[in-house]
Amino acid sequence: MENSIGFECLVVFVVSGSMVILAHQVHKHLFNNFMKKFDCEIRGLRKHQTKKVRFAEHVFEFPMEKGDVE
Numbered sequence: 001m002e003n004s005i006g007f008e009c010l011v012v013f014v015v016s017g018s019m020v021i022l023a024h025q026v027h028k029h030l031f032n033n034f035m036k037k038f039d040c041e042i043r044g045l046r047k048h049q050t051k052k053v054r055f056a057e058h059v060f061e062f063p064m065e066k067g068d069v070e
Helices: 002-049
Strands: none
Touching: none
């Protein structure tokens, strides 16, 4: 009878430990996928924010007329 109780406790301990390890692995996998998606979104936003602006090399200045003075 005592061997049976010891064996049952061992089985419960092993199954519980396995479930903890499995939950940890699933959590780690989901977190890595989330971080990859988040990183792609942030990089995409940064690309849009850091667009370079090019100005024209030749800018025409028109002479002001006497009536245009502020």
